[in-house]
Amino acid sequence: MTRIDRRSFVAGASMMLLARPAHAARTVTDSAGRTVTLPDRIDHVFAAGGPASVVVYAVRPETMVGWPRALRAEERPFIAPAQRDLPEIGLLTGRGDTANVETVLKMKPDLIVDYGSVRQTFATLADSVQQRTGIPYVLIDGRFEASSSSFRLLGNIFGVPERGEALATYSDDLFKNLDTTLKGIPEEQRPRVYLARGPDGLETGLKGSINTEIIERAGGRNVADAQDQRRGIANVSPEQILAWNPDVIVTWDRNFHDKLAKGGDPLWQGVKAVKDGRVYLAPTAPFGWIDRPPSINRLIGLRWLANLFHGARFPFDIRQDTRAFYKLFYHVDVTDSDLDTLIAWADGKPPSRPARR
């Protein structure tokens, strides 16, 4: 934790230093502690992956040059018209590079932003791309806890500190509210939660992975605890799920949710969450509510889950809160019918299957 605190301190300190009108070339210290020289104007930004694209879109949409993958039909209504038709540009780092360095150069971005892990691997990758392309590359800490400082850092990098501040205030308020209320909820009153991934629901994120940190943050306990150093995605057997017997199951996979809802699979019917009707389907438009990508899109899912886990202790007005979040982060006034779609989705009735690709 001390390392992280120091990093956010560095981020905060560099922010204060930069809180003056930018005219000449300036430098910034990113979340990995790298010093990056920025150009005077940042008009075009290449987001290196899914999480980065969400955060860049939230902070400064007009700089985006494309999406890691083209938006799907169901996602389009929740993205501002100007960014709806941006081209597919692939991923730059991380799992499965689909954008090569030449593609990046062709887009002539002023800056490359990556959001997520700031470990050494990614720092050296960033250095290497920056060296080869000559385009400044900043690495921003994508963990939940770092949300506010990352928003402020990005606001400064983009020269829109008030925008960064507004988003940081939102996440600060949310986390503070969660912390205060969760303090009064002892461990044993927190629901035991299983996050089901994959077509058969047998894939999950282990406790401590970025894919499931939302469970703990919303006041639940992740049953998938390997009790060792392992993190990340893992496969479990149905027997293990029966042994864990989770109180709540959360998923975003409609095939899997559909199967449970129809009672089609007798195995899952023995699990407490299924018997109690506490299987929840997270909407994924324009981005996932609980993961996918693990970026700031999870903030709305955090409100939603905390309310599902603990009821009135975390008031959540799905209509009003969703509208406010989508307005602030996604720059859209959600229409009533689109809002109804989302609400039905969060209630386990997703819109009919969209055409894929």
Add this chain to the structure above:
Amino acid sequence: MTGPRAAPQASWIIPGLAVLAIAVAAAALTVGAFPVTLEGFIRAVKNLWSGDLPQTSEERVLFGIRGPRILAGLIVGAALAGAGVVYQGLFRNPLVSPDVLGVSAGAGLGAVIGIFLSLPVFAIQMLAFGGGLATVGLVYLIAVAVRGRDPTLVLVLGGVVVGALAGAAISLLKILADPYDQLPAITFWLLGSLASVRGGDLWNVMPAVLIGLVPLVLLRWQINVLSLGDEEAKSLGVESGRLRVIVIAAATLMTASVVAISGVIGWVGLVIPHIARMLVGPNFERLLPAAMLMGASYLVLVDTLARSLGRVEVPIGILTAVVGAPFFLWLLWRGRHGWS
């Protein structure tokens, strides 16, 4: 185990292997993450006897999860080892495994397409099954088209080429796949696992495996002759061309159908036939049942490890490689036993 010539006399080996398979399966039924007491076990068996549907969690675990999974382990292990025996005899080569003609690569591609299109599990299985059959069909067509060469050589090379193509297509889909939900699912599928096997899957797989097994049993004598070589086979009145088609089709059907539910599990079809050959000698009539029984026991054993080593599954394909690779090296080093 002094050599292949000494072994065939022992007629108790095959019944012994059958008993071993049953014992391993029974023991595996008692191991697992969900605690099942002895009383619970007896009650569950009584209830099953009286025809009641699973009620308690213990019954669900025993008859809905563990039972089918162990049965699947038996079937998958037997089918892979059996197909391995067939292919090794057919190609007269000890390095051949059931996926030499690209059945695993093709099944993998089919499954990856299914995951990529976000299809339900059953459709993914069907695509894997179809992909495996189609790949081997394609390889066979290539072998037919390239006349005038050693047919086995063309088959093996065709398998390598088509398998590599399927592998490239898999890599392409992996790059295009959604890194947050499809990519892990693809990776897990390609590593092989019996974790998601359901009772219903067995009913889908069993008929195909049995259909594949029938010609192998009926043609056991001819297959023995085939392993002597085409010339010798011809002189003994066996028409090797047509027989080869039937045998390849049968072994492919068995492999493709089990791979569809288990994912790619390597090494079983390569290593088990060797051990079986050490035990009962090269006679196909005894080698096939011995290898199938050993494959069944072995896979259940390894799968029990896979599901009990930790709270999180170790994909079985990893374990079979970890166990199989050193063993195969040992066989190479030992290198004295004949294979045909």
